[in-house]
Amino acid sequence: MQIKKNKLGLLKDHDVTDEKLYLNRRQFVSKAALLATGIALPSVASAVPVIEAPEPKYTDLLTSPFSATEELTKYQSIVSYNNFYEFGVGKQDPAKNTTQFPDKSEPWRVVIDGECDSPGEYDLDDLMKPLSLEERIYRLRCVEGWSMVIPWVGFSLADLLKQAKPNSKAKYVEFNTLYNPQQMPGQQSTVLQWPYVEGLRIDEAMNPLSFIATGLYGNDLLGQNGAPLRLVVPWKYGFKSIKSITQVRFVEKQPKSSWMIATPSEYGFYSNVNPDVSHPRWSQSRERRIGEFLKRKTELFNGYKEQVSHLYTGMDLKKHF
Amino acid sequence: MRYQIFKIGLSIVSLLPAIALTLGAINDELGANPIEVLTRDTGEWALRFLLITLAVSPLRLSVGWHFLAAVRRMLGLYSFFYAVIHMLLYLWLDQFFDLSDIIEDVIERPFITVGFISFLALIPLALTSNDGMIKRLGTQRWNKLHRLVYYIAIGGVVHFYMLVKKDITEPLVYIALLAVLLGIRLYRYSRRTWISV
Numbered sequence: 001m002q003i004k005k006n007k008l009g010l011l012k013d014h015d016v017t018d019e020k021l022y023l024n025r026r027q028f029v030s031k032a033a034l035l036a037t038g039i040a041l042p043s044v045a046s047a048v049p050v051i052e053a054p055e056p057k058y059t060d061l062l063t064s065p066f067s068a069t070e071e072l073t074k075y076q077s078i079v080s081y082n083n084f085y086e087f088g089v090g091k092q093d094p095a096k097n098t099t100q101f102p103d104k105s106e107p108w109r110v111v112i113d114g115e116c117d118s119p120g121e122y123d124l125d126d127l128m129k130p131l132s133l134e135e136r137i138y139r140l141r142c143v144e145g146w147s148m149v150i151p152w153v154g155f156s157l158a159d160l161l162k163q164a165k166p167n168s169k170a171k172y173v174e175f176n177t178l179y180n181p182q183q184m185p186g187q188q189s190t191v192l193q194w195p196y197v198e199g200l201r202i203d204e205a206m207n208p209l210s211f212i213a214t215g216l217y218g219n220d221l222l223g224q225n226g227a228p229l230r231l232v233v234p235w236k237y238g239f240k241s242i243k244s245i246t247q248v249r250f251v252e253k254q255p256k257s258s259w260m261i262a263t264p265s266e267y268g269f270y271s272n273v274n275p276d277v278s279h280p281r282w283s284q285s286r287e288r289r290i291g292e293f294l295k296r297k298t299e300l301f302n303g304y305k306e307q308v309s310h311l312y313t314g315m316d317l318k319k320h321f
Numbered sequence: 322m323r324y325q326i327f328k329i330g331l332s333i334v335s336l337l338p339a340i341a342l343t344l345g346a347i348n349d350e351l352g353a354n355p356i357e358v359l360t361r362d363t364g365e366w367a368l369r370f371l372l373i374t375l376a377v378s379p380l381r382l383s384v385g386w387h388f389l390a391a392v393r394r395m396l397g398l399y400s401f402f403y404a405v406i407h408m409l410l411y412l413w414l415d416q417f418f419d420l421s422d423i424i425e426d427v428i429e430r431p432f433i434t435v436g437f438i439s440f441l442a443l444i445p446l447a448l449t450s451n452d453g454m455i456k457r458l459g460t461q462r463w464n465k466l467h468r469l470v471y472y473i474a475i476g477g478v479v480h481f482y483m484l485v486k487k488d489i490t491e492p493l494v495y496i497a498l499l500a501v502l503l504g505i506r507l508y509r510y511s512r513r514t515w516i517s518v
Contacts, residue, residue, distance in 0.1 A: 081353030089488040
């Protein structure tokens with residue numbers, strides 16, 4: 001190649017280097033910079049695309065006296081920040097991995113059995129036929145220290161349970177999530193014991209606050225929120241509110257939940273929201289409401305003391321955590 | 322001159338995570354809980370830069386990359402830089418600078434205790450990471466003081482391991498990397514081929 005000198009007789013980089021190489025090097029540098037930024041930006045680069053709240057499907061929902069009057073958490077936050085280990089342990093994994101879930105080609109079946117007079121296996125549609133949908137705006141407090149306010153759509157858990165006519169041996173209710181490692185890739189890992197199991201004492205389950213959600217924000221639930229039906233017990237930490245339920249069973253003995261099995265020293269059966277009972281590793285006295293800047297104080301039973309404190313009279317809540 | 326350019330370039334690269342996080346926060350691209358992302362990511366970058374700093378000497382001894390010597394202190398200071406942001410986010414957004422709450426948290430939560438002590442131990446190292454202080458302390462005393470970094474690194478990865486709710490994969494990666502970096506030193510030390518470089 002021809003070498004030209006500039007006025008001062010100095011060579012520039014691109015004079016002494018073959019142009020092709022020079023350009024390649026520039027490309028390499030910009031690629032390396034891009035790569036470095038990519039490594040630096042994992043949380044940004046992998047952000048879940050904005051999911052717009054669809055037009056409300058249910059417009060004649062019953063309202064509830066239990067509904068909170070606080071500002072609702074944004075729809076986008078509710079559908080993109082989830083703990084649903086069946087679809088991965090990252091907060092955004094469930095939103096990314098539930099695009100095909102639940103599988104709409106076959107009806108969702110729910111088994112209700114155990115200590116009851118009318119056990120049965122139902123298609124979700126049949127199960128819901130006698131029930132009227134209502135909206136319940138509840139606070140949700142996660143054991144990790146964050147919270148949301150969610151306008152659920154669904155029905156009272158008691159209305160569902162009464163249909164099965166539980167007998168006198170039904171002291172507890174056990175719930176199971178679907179077990180299907182093909183549809184739920186997270187179940188291929190052993191981070192928890194599958195299927196996910198949760199439980200309530202029968203009087204907790206029959207409390208008017210206990211709710212089965214089939215939707216939120218006036219629409220059906222998305223997979224990441226536990227479609228097609230999930231439990232909502234607003235005075236307990238979020239992990240008690242089991243998602244994508246396939247089995248409800250009345251039992252005599254206290255069921256062992258997945259988290260109790262995983263870490264018995266940290267997660268008990270009751271898991272009531274309580275600012276005075278710390279998680280063994282972190283404080284529960286405050287929470288970050290999603291969308292807010294500073295943390296706020298956590299309230300006993302997540303602010304539902306009036307409705308549920310009678311369930312625990314005489315119990316040492318530090319012992320029965 | 323070449324070292325200067327290398328240093329400036331590396332400096333810019335080292336700031337990229339902070340820039341990315343700042344832009345992400347401004348543009349609301351950090352997801353539903355941006356403060357959690359900021360706290361977690363600055364903590365992880367502090368740990369990453371600490372491990373990179375600890376990789377300098379093994380790389381010099383084994384691959385002969387002596388040019389890295391010029392940037393070792395700078396890499397350590399970037400670890401401190403991210404640790405300071407991490408700490409400030411905790412003190413401000415988690416605790417509102419409430420001294421009694423902070424003291425209670427540090428005493429009662431082992432993972433906070435470990436993280437807090439590791440951070441405090443980083444301060445003398447950061448303050449002495451300049452030519453003047455090396456001269457004032459003398460190389461031997463300076464080296465002795467800076468051996469603290471091994472304990473700080475152990476504290477850092479333990480802090481991470483202890484705070485994770487259930488999935489310990491990520492902290493285990495850091496523990497494994499640190500084990501390799503410290504293992505090289507122990508191995509060479511036992512064969513008397515380790516020199517403080």
